[in-house]
Structures are given as structure tokens and as C-alpha cells.
Amino acid sequence: MKTRRAAGGGQPVAGEQRQIFVASGDFAWNVAGDVATPTPIALIDRQLQLWTTPHGVVKAAMANNATVQGRTISFTAPGRFKVQATVDAQNLVEKIDAVAPNAVLGDVPIEIRYSEYKDFGGVKFPTRIRQTIGAYPALDLTVTDVQPNLAVDIAVPDPIKQTPAPYGKVATQMAADGVWYITGGSHHSVLIEMKDHVILVESPLNDERAAAVLAEVKSLVPNKPIKYVIATHHHFDHAGGLRAIAAEGIPVIAHDVNKAFLEKALAAPATIRPDRLAKSGKKGTVEGMRDKRVLTDGTRTVELHNVAGNNHHAGVVMVYLPKEKLLVEADVYNPPAPNAPPPQTVNSNWVNLSDNIKRLSLTVDQILPLHGRIMPLAELHKSIGHSH
Amino acid sequence: MRTFLSRLAAVVVLLSPLAATAQDASLDQVAKAMGAAGVKSIQYSGQRRELSDRPELQPGHAVAAVHRQELHPRGELRERLAPGRAGADAG
Numbered sequence: 001m002k003t004r005r006a007a008g009g010g011q012p013v014a015g016e017q018r019q020i021f022v023a024s025g026d027f028a029w030n031v032a033g034d035v036a037t038p039t040p041i042a043l044i045d046r047q048l049q050l051w052t053t054p055h056g057v058v059k060a061a062m063a064n065n066a067t068v069q070g071r072t073i074s075f076t077a078p079g080r081f082k083v084q085a086t087v088d089a090q091n092l093v094e095k096i097d098a099v100a101p102n103a104v105l106g107d108v109p110i111e112i113r114y115s116e117y118k119d120f121g122g123v124k125f126p127t128r129i130r131q132t133i134g135a136y137p138a139l140d141l142t143v144t145d146v147q148p149n150l151a152v153d154i155a156v157p158d159p160i161k162q163t164p165a166p167y168g169k170v171a172t173q174m175a176a177d178g179v180w181y182i183t184g185g186s187h188h189s190v191l192i193e194m195k196d197h198v199i200l201v202e203s204p205l206n207d208e209r210a211a212a213v214l215a216e217v218k219s220l221v222p223n224k225p226i227k228y229v230i231a232t233h234h235h236f237d238h239a240g241g242l243r244a245i246a247a248e249g250i251p252v253i254a255h256d257v258n259k260a261f262l263e264k265a266l267a268a269p270a271t272i273r274p275d276r277l278a279k280s281g282k283k284g285t286v287e288g289m290r291d292k293r294v295l296t297d298g299t300r301t302v303e304l305h306n307v308a309g310n311n312h313h314a315g316v317v318m319v320y321l322p323k324e325k326l327l328v329e330a331d332v333y334n335p336p337a338p339n340a341p342p343p344q345t346v347n348s349n350w351v352n353l354s355d356n357i358k359r360l361s362l363t364v365d366q367i368l369p370l371h372g373r374i375m376p377l378a379e380l381h382k383s384i385g386h387s388h
Numbered sequence: 389m390r391t392f393l394s395r396l397a398a399v400v401v402l403l404s405p406l407a408a409t410a411q412d413a414s415l416d417q418v419a420k421a422m423g424a425a426g427v428k429s430i431q432y433s434g435q436r437r438e439l440s441d442r443p444e445l446q447p448g449h450a451v452a453a454v455h456r457q458e459l460h461p462r463g464e465l466r467e468r469l470a471p472g473r474a475g476a477d478a479g
Binding site for chain 2: 018019020021022023024025046047049050053054055056058059061062066068073087090091092093119122123124125127139140141142143144145146147148149150151152154
């Protein structure tokens, strides 16, 4: 399973901003600057990180009735992960083999190797940590300093405690006749009504978000089936709802560079935490495209274009509605907050999007970004210093 | 036959605490070797070479300073990443 490229996701962060990732009990959140954002989608991953560290795994094994066979310690946190820890001849944890659930990939094997142990005040800790996810290298960490039993205080911020599950919240805005911008969280979708069916652009995040978006689609256009879901790209945050789409038997359209990856993902088992696809017993279908694909029913035309030359991902697909002069895109142009100061440096992907619009001779009035809010094209041009 | 099965069951029942003790001893040995028994929290820092597409790292920032805090009794983990900087800076 190819996961290396797909391990990305989330909105690209400009500059050298520090990022903080936190889990406490049943809460997970990120901190950027002074802003804490709930990220419950990351909770299991962070719990796995915590309970597979060299000392964390010993505590977790003791708490979860681990079985010990030879040098292998095994335990399961039901619905979360399975862990097998191997110890060396000195009884130091040298390897972790875990399986964890993933919204895109189903069951994901994770291997962590701990080596070059040193003594830090009576506590043994590895100074080299290497991790693979789905057999692809994901992390190589050289540890330089270890301090056991320092006072640690990780308080859950009140806004995080008070935030309800964010993925089920849906807000809808009509962008044009028969075109809806489905928002309510961090990742949006766009619904396009055709003569006898509808097309959904993007099924992000996870099963829960997909269920909320699918319910909204049925509420907006009750009598027309979804013929296609267009996946802008395969990054985890944008593709996490595609397994739920496959469970409904709806084909996915994606760029050719992501076709094989998505086909494999939509056929993968999910035994640790069975999702909608696993429960359906189905396998997804993926149709590819290269530079351009056109979907039309004679009354409305939907053009799919590759965003060529952007540096987010080679296979990003944007969706253009020529009659409505709308452009749907993901991660290439994430508009800043309404009162944010103008960026100090020009974002090269914003320039790239503008160049693609020009290259393809698209007549765009408004951009429907899958993060953020609807923006006039003129705002993009203003941000990058173009007057056209 | 019934007597044999009864004796076998008795042996299994008698041995099961030994099996549990052996298991506990193995985990205890690991905990002792690691110095984990008295560890409630642990902080460590270093440099990670980023091998995946973590979005918080911009292209070209192959190295990030990382600072991690774990608090085991409360199940808490905090990781701070500072793209492209040295390890000491992350703390």
C-alpha cells in the first residue's frame, strides 16, 4: 500500500510556523499560534503514538492484559489498535508492530524501531527512532535530550472541551442555480445538480463527515442519485470520506496518478474498526483522468482539469463550471481569514492557480475553495499582485 | 477417564497462577530494564528527518526540531514541531 505521499493532508501552513499536536484522554487538538483547533480525527493516531513509545508501551501492556510469548508482548486496545512489542536480550523494547485504523486505508500496519539506547538518569531511552507506515518510511528521529518525571501539565482548553463532534456539522450556501457549497467544518464539498443525477466534488475527512454530507445531498436534491464523486487529490484529509462513498456504490473520479492508490484503498479491509465500506462488503471503483475530462448532460457542463505545475501535489484536480463561471479547487488557494493581514510573501501555489486559469482560458468569477470561503477571482489576483 | 480429566483440570488450575506470574515477571523485567517503573512522564527532544508529506512542513524543510512530552497516568501526549530548526530550539 502506497502511503508515503498520501500521508500528507491538512491545509498547508505558510512560513516556518511552529505546530503543536496534542492528545489528552479523549481529546485531540492542534495549536498554531494562539489558536487551538479540535482534531478528533487524529485522536487514535496520537494515542497509538503515546502507547507505543518505549515506556508507554510497557504501561499500556500492563493495563491491557498483554500476553507474553518469548520476547513478544501483545495487546489490543479494542477499536483502536493492536500492538506487538519485541524486546531484545537486555529486555529493552526494540520493535513495535502495530495495526491501526485509517479513514483512507482501512487497517494500516505501522512499524517502529528503537535503537541506540542510552541511560538518562536511570531511565533507558533510545536515541534513534525509525517508523514506517504501510511499509514506507515515515519518520527518522535522532533523540538528543531525555528528561523523565519533569512536571508536565497538558490542560484541555475549554473551547476544545466544549466543541461538539465537528464532522457532522453542515452548512450550505447556494453558489449558483443547482450548485451548492457544503461547508460547516474545515473541509468543504460542492454539489452540482445535473438533469437526472448529481455530482459531488470531494468527500473529505472520514465516515462521519461523509454521512453528514450524503444526508445533506439527499436533502438538497432528494430524487437524483449521485453519479460521481470527484476526488481533488488523495491526501488523507481530502480522501477520508471516499470509503463511505464506495460503500454506496458510487464511482470516484481522480487523477491518473492517484487511481491505483485509491483503488487499493477502497478495497482494503478495516478489521480494527470496521467502517461503512467494511460493513457493506463492497469495493470501490475509481475512474482516472489526465489533463482534462468533461462531464455533461447537455444542459450543464462540468470540466475537470489538472492543476498543472502546482507544488502541493501533481495529481490535484480542479472543477470548472463554464456557464456559472465557478472554479472549485483544494489546497492550491486557501484564502486567508477575512481580516488577516496580507501575506508578506506571494504564495507560489496561488500564482500557479492564476497561471492555470489563464493557460486554460477559463472565465472565472468566483472560486469555491474547499477550505475557507467563496472568493472572487479578483481577490486572488490582488493577493498575488496581478491586475488582470 | 473422568478421573484423568479431573486431574488434568486440577493441574491446569494449579498452573495458571504460575503462568500469570511468569507473564507478569516478563513485563516486570522489561519495565525494570527500561527503568520504566517509576516513570510517570517523560520529555525528549531531537531532530526528525521528515520522510512523509506532513503538511506542517514546507517543501525543503527536511529536518524539524521535535519536542515531545508524555504523561502516562493521564494518557497525554504533546508534540511540538519547529520546521527547519535545530533540536534545542524546539523546547
